[in-house]
Amino acid sequence: MKILLTGGAGFIGSHVAEQLIAEKYEVVIMDSFSTSSATYLPEGVRLYQVDINDPAAENVFKIEKPAIIIHLAAQTSVAHSMRDPYFDFQTNTAATVKLLQYAVKYGVRQFVFASSAAVYGETVHLPVVEEHPISPQSFYAVSKYTAERYIQAFAQIHRFTYTILRFSNVYGPRQNTSGEAGVVGIFILRQLKKECCTIYGGHQTRDFIYVKDVASACKKAVELNKQGIFNISSNIEISIEDLNELIAKKMDADIHASYKPFRKGELIRSVLSNEYSQQKLAWEPAYSLTEGLDETIEYYVHRSFHKL
Ligand SMILES: NC(=O)c1ccc[n+]([C@@H]2O[C@H](COP(=O)([O-])OP(=O)(O)OC[C@H]3O[C@@H](n4cnc5c(N)ncnc54)[C@H](O)[C@@H]3O)[C@@H](O)[C@H]2O)c1
Incomplete structure (x- = not known):
């Protein structure tokens, strides 16, 4: 086909x-x-x-x-x-x-x-x-x-x-970190470079x-x-602040984010139900957030080590 x-x-x-x-x-x-x-x-x-x-x-x-x-x-x-x-x-x-x-x-x-x-x-x-x-x-x-x-x-x-x-x-390997969607990659790269990142708000939630x-x-x-x-979707809601902390913990890093006020116009909460996809598309996520993050971190570590 x-x-x-x-x-x-x-x-x-x-x-x-x-x-x-x-x-x-x-x-x-x-x-x-x-x-x-x-x-x-x-x-x-x-x-x-x-x-x-x-x-x-x-x-x-x-x-x-x-x-x-x-x-x-x-x-x-x-x-x-x-x-x-x-x-x-x-x-x-x-x-x-x-x-x-x-x-x-x-x-x-x-x-x-x-x-x-x-x-x-x-x-x-x-x-x-x-x-x-x-x-x-x-x-x-x-x-x-x-x-x-x-x-x-x-x-x-x-x-x-x-x-x-x-x-x-x-999120995952190969995502372009210059765009607004690449927050996972951005957090990982900041930890690798030992640079602090700025989070606007932090309590807003997303479904990764x-x-x-x-x-x-x-x-x-x-x-x-x-x-x-x-x-x-994953049907799991995590705040941006918690995501950053989770990545830092996984990477044994102690670089903490600096926080600025929440930007107007951003969604406060976002989480999509995947129940219908499970029922009708016979699809469900095979990776937990922690498994997906592990693979993504490995990719960025490998990439920075080999200067790809
Ligand atoms: N990444 C996310 O979180 C996300 C979330 C929701 C929806 N989407 C959608 O998923 C799709 C893929 O997104 P992605 O994250 O892989 O982005 P990406 O930028 O990595 O991939 C888009 C691809 O389309 C190509 N492209 C762009 N304009 C083109 C054009 N005019 N003609 C031919 N090719 C063109 C780009 O070169 C690139 O290879 C997009 O439709 C996006 O809107 C992405």
């Missing part, structure tokens, strides 16, 4: 590619390398260095005729979406619509989409279930949610399977899901050809 993976060279994409190749899927990657490189691509994938906004993207469909698309390529920064909403819209919404048109034209049977917990925005009930009211608080969240709606409409009109995966905060679990959710969605919207 041939799968087209957009953004397959990225943090999550490279783990998805690895797991799919291990299961003998034929994997074709379309990536512009805007925030990544070919460094982590497993052997056996076919690579097209193409921007999803570029009309050349159609050629990949024409040549490869994939059965399934897992669409991960995106403008991933909330802050960037606030500075340049049009760019965010073009990449996350408009290019997704183009991919949907190609999917229809070239007979794709399933469209899997990387959405985000951000679409829920300010939440009323915790843990957040998939039916929770949607209230996007950033242009990134709007562009992801709009893409979701296009995907559902296309799937209904053209009769293919859609799978929307709403990821909570993903290990990247290999996210990859296995993508694989599961494909295996079952399952339609629907699924939270891909």
Whole structure:
């Protein structure tokens, strides 16, 4: 079975590619390398260095005729979406619509989409279930949610399977630590460099899901050809302050964070229920936070030792 993976060279994409190749899927990657490189691509994938906004993207469909698309390529920064909403819209919404048109034209049977917990925005009930009211608080969240709606409409009109995966905060090896999402990597690197880090607030909570679990959710969605919207999360809430302390303890470090006032606009609590995914996608996280952190710490220690 041939799968087209957009953004397959990225943090999550490279783990998805690895797991799919291990299961003998034929994997074709379309990536512009805007925030990544070919460094982590497993052997056996076919690579097209193409921007999803570029009309050349159609050629990949024409040549490869994939059965399934897992669409991960995106403008991933909330802050960037606030500075340049049009760019965010073009990449996350408009290019997704183009991919949907190609999917229809070239007979794709399933469209899997990387959405985000951000679409829920300010939440009323915790843990957040998939039916929770949607209230996007950033242009990134709007562009992801709009893409979701296009995907559902296309799937209904053209009769293919859609799978929307709403990821909570993903962490693990290969995450880019320059972005706002890479808090785990940032804390680990600060401890390695024996530098203090600044935490704004600290009591705000997040739900951290290990990247290999996210990859296995993508694989599961494909295996079952399952339609629907699924939270891909740990269902465990931890404060940023506690996360930093846990990492420091694991690394035997005594560098303590400095604290500044909580930044307005940030979510105070975030935790997604994964019960529906457990029931309908037959997926659950295989890694505890402590196991995921151990592997992630090992990766950063190895990387800094070898100056990679
Ligand atoms: N990391 C998280 O915590 C998280 C949480 C929720 C949702 N997501 C979503 O998961 C997906 C993957 O995110 P990630 O964390 O791996 O980010 P990433 O930046 O590591 O990966 C994105 C990949 O897409 C590629 N890309 C970006 N723009 C492109 C374009 N115009 N054309 C072709 N390729 C392009 C990048 O080069 C990169 O390889 C994204 O859709 C993101 O919105 C991530």
